[in-house]
Amino acid sequence: MKKFLLTTLATLALGTAAMAEPVKVGIAAEPYPPFAAPDAAGNWVGWEVDLIGAVCAAAEMECVITPVAWDGIIPSLTSGQIDAIMASMSITEDRMQTIDFSNKYYNTPTVIVAAKGSGIVPTAEGLAGKILGVQVSTVHQDYAQTHFSGAEIKLYQTQDEANQDLVAGRIDATQADSIALDDFLKSDAGACCENVGAVADDPAILGLGVGVGLRKGDEALKAKFNEAIAKIIADGTYDKVSAPYFASSIYGG
Amino acid sequence: MLEALVEAFPTLSLLAWEPPGWGANLIRGLVNSIQIALGAYALGLLIGTAGAFGKLHGGPVTRDLLAIYTTVVRAVPELVLILILYFAVTDLVNQGLVAMGYARVQISGVAAGIAVLGVVQGAYSVEVIRGAILAVPAGQLEAAKAMGMPPMKAALRITLPLMLANAIPGLANLWLIATKDTALLAIVGFAELTLQTRQAASSTKAFLTFFLAAGVLYLCITLLSGVVFGRIEKWARRGQRGSGAGQ
Amino acid sequence: MGPARPARQRGGAMSVQAQPRFWQRHRIVMAALAALGVLLCAVYLRWDWLPKYLPLIGEGIWRTIWLLAVTSVLGFLLAIPLGLAQAAGPWYLAAPARAFCTIIRGTPLLLQLWLLYYGLGSLFPQFPAIRQSELWPYLRQAWPYAVVALTISFAGYEGEVMRGAFKGVPGGQLEAARAMGMPRLTILRRIWLPLAIQRALPTLGGESVLQLKATPLVATITVVDIYAVASRVRQDTFIVYEPLLLLALVYMIITGMIVLAFRWFENRVPSRVA
Numbered sequence: 177m178k179k180f181l182l183t184t185l186a187t188l189a190l191g192t193a194a195m196a197e198p199v200k201v202g203i204a205a206e207p208y209p210p211f212a213a214p215d216a217a218g219n220w221v222g223w224e225v226d227l228i229g230a231v232c233a234a235a236e237m238e239c240v241i242t243p244v245a246w247d248g249i250i251p252s253l254t255s256g257q258i259d260a261i262m263a264s265m266s267i268t269e270d271r272m273q274t275i276d277f278s279n280k281y282y283n284t285p286t287v288i289v290a291a292k293g294s295g296i297v298p299t300a301e302g303l304a305g306k307i308l309g310v311q312v313s314t315v316h317q318d319y320a321q322t323h324f325s326g327a328e329i330k331l332y333q334t335q336d337e338a339n340q341d342l343v344a345g346r347i348d349a350t351q352a353d354s355i356a357l358d359d360f361l362k363s364d365a366g367a368c369c370e371n372v373g374a375v376a377d378d379p380a381i382l383g384l385g386v387g388v389g390l391r392k393g394d395e396a397l398k399a400k401f402n403e404a405i406a407k408i409i410a411d412g413t414y415d416k417v418s419a420p421y422f423a424s425s426i427y428g429g
Numbered sequence: 430m431l432e433a434l435v436e437a438f439p440t441l442s443l444l445a446w447e448p449p450g451w452g453a454n455l456i457r458g459l460v461n462s463i464q465i466a467l468g469a470y471a472l473g474l475l476i477g478t479a480g481a482f483g484k485l486h487g488g489p490v491t492r493d494l495l496a497i498y499t500t501v502v503r504a505v506p507e508l509v510l511i512l513i514l515y516f517a518v519t520d521l522v523n524q525g526l527v528a529m530g531y532a533r534v535q536i537s538g539v540a541a542g543i544a545v546l547g548v549v550q551g552a553y554s555v556e557v558i559r560g561a562i563l564a565v566p567a568g569q570l571e572a573a574k575a576m577g578m579p580p581m582k583a584a585l586r587i588t589l590p591l592m593l594a595n596a597i598p599g600l601a602n603l604w605l606i607a608t609k610d611t612a613l614l615a616i617v618g619f620a621e622l623t624l625q626t627r628q629a630a631s632s633t634k635a636f637l638t639f640f641l642a643a644g645v646l647y648l649c650i651t652l653l654s655g656v657v658f659g660r661i662e663k664w665a666r667r668g669q670r671g672s673g674a675g676q
Numbered sequence: 677m678g679p680a681r682p683a684r685q686r687g688g689a690m691s692v693q694a695q696p697r698f699w700q701r702h703r704i705v706m707a708a709l710a711a712l713g714v715l716l717c718a719v720y721l722r723w724d725w726l727p728k729y730l731p732l733i734g735e736g737i738w739r740t741i742w743l744l745a746v747t748s749v750l751g752f753l754l755a756i757p758l759g760l761a762q763a764a765g766p767w768y769l770a771a772p773a774r775a776f777c778t779i780i781r782g783t784p785l786l787l788q789l790w791l792l793y794y795g796l797g798s799l800f801p802q803f804p805a806i807r808q809s810e811l812w813p814y815l816r817q818a819w820p821y822a823v824v825a826l827t828i829s830f831a832g833y834e835g836e837v838m839r840g841a842f843k844g845v846p847g848g849q850l851e852a853a854r855a856m857g858m859p860r861l862t863i864l865r866r867i868w869l870p871l872a873i874q875r876a877l878p879t880l881g882g883e884s885v886l887q888l889k890a891t892p893l894v895a896t897i898t899v900v901d902i903y904a905v906a907s908r909v910r911q912d913t914f915i916v917y918e919p920l921l922l923l924a925l926v927y928m929i930i931t932g933m934i935v936l937a938f939r940w941f942e943n944r945v946p947s948r949v950a
Contacts, residue, residue: 204618206631207632214629216632217454244618247616247618247910248512251916255519255520270912271914340631340798341797343797344798344800346816489700505924506888506889517917520916605782609785613784613786636790636795637798637799640791640795644779647782647783651783
């Protein structure tokens, strides 16, 4: 907070109009623990929220966290309602046609979670004839549609809804980021289910990691985010932010 | 009594005002919903009044444009209109500003919500107000004209009060639609009551408790509005024959 | 759908006032501008995704119409007892019917839908018996919840209309039937119900359009209607406006068909007492 105030004062002292404008960082308006979720007091908390604070402090920017529906997060960016996306958005070729990305700030494996004792394995044969839930417009949707064409693929607006339907037994399995699913498995509701393993890697679909989504041509902001990400990794802030949430670094290779 | 209830249904404690209860969040959402509903309703009435006069007294082009507006808005789902207006309008505004050399503006969620729902409300209130004006007995206006009342004064003193009584049931209905349509803004991620409820429910997994609680809140608005509009109608019909009689 | 369409004429009376011609000069200009707009949309906007998604779009439209038809019919059938109970039932039937209509009309459909889908969904894991029951293959899918939510919503709104319709049937008709010694059920079936439905008919078209406009909400519980297909296109391709424009067009066409169908239907029903 203190640091935020300092940066605000610094920008005020500089007095440039462009810098006084706070950067609106969009996050998905749906709970995605442990990355970002609202708490009972109405504040957004989680690793990604803390990371936004750290990145903005390192870049000496004033940032405002703006929740936007995942469904409309890219149009919100391109139409100027937000300036950057930090919502666990994977860097993909498809998205690169519409928006730009900073360097990655984390990369974790993709796993399948199914009901305990279901005998489902994370392969095309193991999932044939099963109902697999994935979040729309994610790398997981692309991956499932490419590699698990034998399964019935059900699309959800949020991973949270897919998890709920897995608990309710409406789908047989769900595929998502290992961290998000680990968090779900640790919750009371997740007691029904287990991690049945990681899917085979496909770098063309899964491999680029998660980056900050930016408007095309917003090179100044992109440079700032890249510098800030490199800086917090170098000076240990990244690990400090991650320590309360994860046992090991999720920056990935 | 309250304690016994909470003991029987432990999830009720999640509705408490202070965290870990989510009550304050729900009320914040409710306030947002009411704010947007009020704004959209007011904007809708403005559009509706202007549109009704345009339909009654405007030239052929105005009338046809208004007909297209009311037809299209009433034929396309609010959800689709919200998405189109929410993204397209902010995009167009910003593209226009950038083209003219200004910086982008941030259109707040509240303003966008009010604008979008107001345009939807406007299409319905045009018809309500037009119908109410048409239902004003012609004799009343003729009498005013015969007395030498100027048109502006006749509109204010005769048409407006008389048409208000006719318009109130329709306008009450529109207000209820406005409050319920705010729920659609949940789809674009605006933190009104339905989205707040949804977030609280997914975070705590107490779905039934939160959805039922939100239902009660919406119902309170509806019932309260019913009472208020009933009073207003009684007031607007004061002095009219048959007021206060059943129906 | 021109606004200059003459009002439906009753009893064959000719209207004295001549209707203005539809193709007035300003309308020709407006039509030309509209055609130009459509042409510009077709040329400058991106439609290359259309062939790939055409089968999905077809399925989506079919599901939307199916949902609309099934829930309107079921909802109307449910509205008849709801209206009758409120208009003529004893208090122990009238009060619950009235409460039902008030609650359904007083809360957003989106909330009702989520309450059914996620609220009930969160109960299922607590009762393993449900998962073993024969109903489970249906309960597991999303469309039954959509059908139930849309049906009770339609019933809630139309139940209120039917209440007024039952009350509005002229008492003389019923008295005449009673005087003829008709049994009560027969009066209901042959006189009261047909007359009430006839009175409610003009509102049905409008209610059906409102019902159509409510259907896209089911996309939020994973039912793949035309709205969900358009969302999918938007999310797959990041094209924002084109799928939404197509969506608006589809809904306008369906609305137009509903309006025409009801106009045709109303013209066929004799309306001497209406």
